[in-house]
Amino acid sequence: MAKRIDVKDLNIYYGKFHAVQDVTVAVPPRGVTAFIGPSGCGKSTVLRSLNRMHEVIPGARVEGQVLLDGEDVYASSVDPVAVRRTIGMVFQRPNPFPTMSIRDNVVAGLRLAGTKNKTQLDEVCERSLRGANLWEEVKDRLNKPGGSLSGGQQQRLCIARAIAIQPDVLLMDEPCSALDPISTLAIEDLITELKQDFTIVIVTHNMQQAARVSDQTAFFNLPGVGQPGRLVEIDETSRIFSNPTEKATEDYISGRFG
Numbered sequence: 001m002a003k004r005i006d007v008k009d010l011n012i013y014y015g016k017f018h019a020v021q022d023v024t025v026a027v028p029p030r031g032v033t034a035f036i037g038p039s040g041c042g043k044s045t046v047l048r049s050l051n052r053m054h055e056v057i058p059g060a061r062v063e064g065q066v067l068l069d070g071e072d073v074y075a076s077s078v079d080p081v082a083v084r085r086t087i088g089m090v091f092q093r094p095n096p097f098p099t100m101s102i103r104d105n106v107v108a109g110l111r112l113a114g115t116k117n118k119t120q121l122d123e124v125c126e127r128s129l130r131g132a133n134l135w136e137e138v139k140d141r142l143n144k145p146g147g148s149l150s151g152g153q154q155q156r157l158c159i160a161r162a163i164a165i166q167p168d169v170l171l172m173d174e175p176c177s178a179l180d181p182i183s184t185l186a187i188e189d190l191i192t193e194l195k196q197d198f199t200i201v202i203v204t205h206n207m208q209q210a211a212r213v214s215d216q217t218a219f220f221n222l223p224g225v226g227q228p229g230r231l232v233e234i235d236e237t238s239r240i241f242s243n244p245t246e247k248a249t250e251d252y253i254s255g256r257f258g
């Protein structure tokens, strides 16, 4: 079930390095929010803070709140592993388990959570592969290794694996950057379908992609070398790309820097 995320006064550190300062963002459910901005401004860092992936890096920490339907995912009572189950993630490079079968890749998370019933696993496998627009291409070779698929198919397999555990939110960190234009369009179409059921946050360097797939866009910037990245503005995507409030946003989207 899609849930909303509210980020409040988020400050993110790698050891002593203050990477991101004072980010406050509201991410509505059943929509796509894009994070754009020049390299190093902290887009991926903010994304990874949303499901507590940031803290797996030694010395990395977060101050502030990330609320999932009002519940702080950083509350002391909350298990970070449970957060990562609820807020799934798809990475830049497709990362299926290469020697594991396509079927086993999709249901890996469910197996880990203890589901053993074969009929149930097969049902989830088919539903997830259909959800990721991959079923027709792989239904006759579910026992072949995940690594035998093309890059674009592998990325859809990773999306199937992520949705198999029915998360509330899907985080996507430049999910198309390793893909050719046709596979990219397939993933973009898929994102548009998935937003009916999930809350999606996507980091992208590709501004046309942000314009095509997202409902709202957040522009991050870096005031100077060594300084923390900041959120400059967030608004409806059509407005960010046609009539942004801040000059820095306009300069960035018109290609004047970054």
Ligand SMILES: Nc1ncnc2c1ncn2[C@@H]1O[C@H](COP(=O)(O)OP(=O)(O)OP(=O)(O)O)[C@@H](O)[C@H]1O
Binding pocket: 014, 017, 019, 037, 038, 039, 040, 041, 042, 043, 044, 045, 046, 057, 229
């Ligand atoms: N593991 C890490 N340890 C220390 N510093 C890091 C680490 N990962 C990122 N940083 C730093 O944090 C800042 C933000 O990085 P981040 O990767 O979030 O930026 P980004 O906007 O996603 O960049 P890009 O578009 O190039 O991927 C940068 O200064 C980066 O060097």
